[in-house]
Amino acid sequence: MNTNDLINSLAADQTPPGPPPGRMLMIAAIGALVAAAALFFAMVGPRDDIMTAMRTVRFDFKFVYTLTLAFSALAVAVRLAEPQPLKPGETLLLWLAPGLLMAAVIAELIAVPADLWMPRAIGNNSMICMRYIPMLSVVPVALVLWALRSGAPTNPWRAGAVAGLVGGGIGAAFYAAHCNDDSPLFVLVWYTIGIGVMALLGALAGSRFLRW
Amino acid sequence: MLAGLDGDAAAYRTLLEDLTPMLRTMARGGLARAGLGNADVEDVVQEILLAIHLKRGTWMRDQPFAPWANAIARHKLIDAMRRRGRRAETPIDDLIEILPDATPQPEKSASELSRIVMRLEGREQDVVQSISLDGKSIRDTAARLMISEGAVRVALHRGLKRLAKLYRDDDMAEQSP
Numbered sequence: 001m002n003t004n005d006l007i008n009s010l011a012a013d014q015t016p017p018g019p020p021p022g023r024m025l026m027i028a029a030i031g032a033l034v035a036a037a038a039l040f041f042a043m044v045g046p047r048d049d050i051m052t053a054m055r056t057v058r059f060d061f062k063f064v065y066t067l068t069l070a071f072s073a074l075a076v077a078v079r080l081a082e083p084q085p086l087k088p089g090e091t092l093l094l095w096l097a098p099g100l101l102m103a104a105v106i107a108e109l110i111a112v113p114a115d116l117w118m119p120r121a122i123g124n125n126s127m128i129c130m131r132y133i134p135m136l137s138v139v140p141v142a143l144v145l146w147a148l149r150s151g152a153p154t155n156p157w158r159a160g161a162v163a164g165l166v167g168g169g170i171g172a173a174f175y176a177a178h179c180n181d182d183s184p185l186f187v188l189v190w191y192t193i194g195i196g197v198m199a200l201l202g203a204l205a206g207s208r209f210l211r212w
Numbered sequence: 213m214l215a216g217l218d219g220d221a222a223a224y225r226t227l228l229e230d231l232t233p234m235l236r237t238m239a240r241g242g243l244a245r246a247g248l249g250n251a252d253v254e255d256v257v258q259e260i261l262l263a264i265h266l267k268r269g270t271w272m273r274d275q276p277f278a279p280w281a282n283a284i285a286r287h288k289l290i291d292a293m294r295r296r297g298r299r300a301e302t303p304i305d306d307l308i309e310i311l312p313d314a315t316p317q318p319e320k321s322a323s324e325l326s327r328i329v330m331r332l333e334g335r336e337q338d339v340v341q342s343i344s345l346d347g348k349s350i351r352d353t354a355a356r357l358m359i360s361e362g363a364v365r366v367a368l369h370r371g372l373k374r375l376a377k378l379y380r381d382d383d384m385a386e387q388s389p
Contacts, residue, residue, distance in 0.1 A: 011225035017269030083283035
């Protein structure tokens with residue numbers, strides 16, 4: 001079978017290529033929010049004092065951080081779905097959420113006396129946090145990976161890790177509404193572990209499912 | 213490419229035919245630099261064309277076409293070289309002390325694509341072969357196989373996707389022996 005034979009088949013195959021990966025990723029993100037919300041209200045639920053918590057800076061910051069992470073990672077995922085090599089700075093957006101978190105951590109260290117640092121970092125619910133963030137994130141990560149399959153990511157590990165950050169950020173945002181540890185110090189330690197696990201799983205899954 | 217995406221099969225064919233010599237040059241250069249010889253150039257070109265076809269949805273109409281095609285080609289070339297590099301490694305080290313003349317003998321095997329098409333199942337194989345080798349149209353293929361044109365289109369598209377997957381699975385099998 002020579003190359004012209006193959007071109008016969010390629011030219012004859014007029015099946016349209018489907019929506020661009022950017023749109024698939026938007027659809028996946030909406031699906032991820034719906035799926036995480038459904039699981040959250042079915043199995044986890046908001047904390048009892050959510051109405052008063054919502055008026056505190058620390059509680060609100062958890063959503064700023066996790067949603068910034070999810071949507072900046074989504075924007076980077078749209079770019080990674082294209083095959084063209086990255087130019088310097090095109091993944092810089094990924095540092096936005098960590099930057100916000102570091103600023104919040106510094107503010108917390110200034111605002112709170114040193115003997116409270118450790119108790120706040122360790123918190124009350126770290127084990128529940130470890131369990132719920134991955135649980136709420138699995139479906140979101142899978143949806144984003146599925147959307148990335150329609151793209152042409154040249155580095156499946158990297159694209160999978162970013163999918164993990166999108167899904168992990170969404171899962172963590174919902175978990176934040178349940179969690180009664182609001183200190184940025186707690187977020188720095190435990191949310192990072194939970195989301196990090198999802199990024200790692202995403203990278204592993206990506207190396208397998210995002211090859212083309 | 214624009215015309216091809218909008219369903220102009222003739223324009224699309226011209227595009228693929230015009231790309232082929234460039235891909236050939238690129239594949240030859242890449243394989244030569246990796247010290248892999250010329251025997252596999254056509255296999256690599258075919259793998260790249262298949263990827264360009266299946267991934268054409270990732271080309272955005274407001275982007276220049278050449279860098280996109282180049283990126284796809286580079287990715288598949290690196291992939292193919294890695295696979296062949298692994299394949300070549302072990303035997304060469306063993307043979308180099310035995311053979312006084314180390315000039316590699318190109319294997320005269322059938323092309324990789326022919327081998328992989330044989331692994332397609334039933335109708336997909338019939339359709340891909342009919343359209344590729346015999347140059348039949350979708351309508352003629354439908355008439356010969358006594359199925360609808362829609363079924364031919366579906367089988368063709370699935371067959372091409374499966375070809376890409378079979379290339380990949382070969383790669384995977386070698387990665388984890």
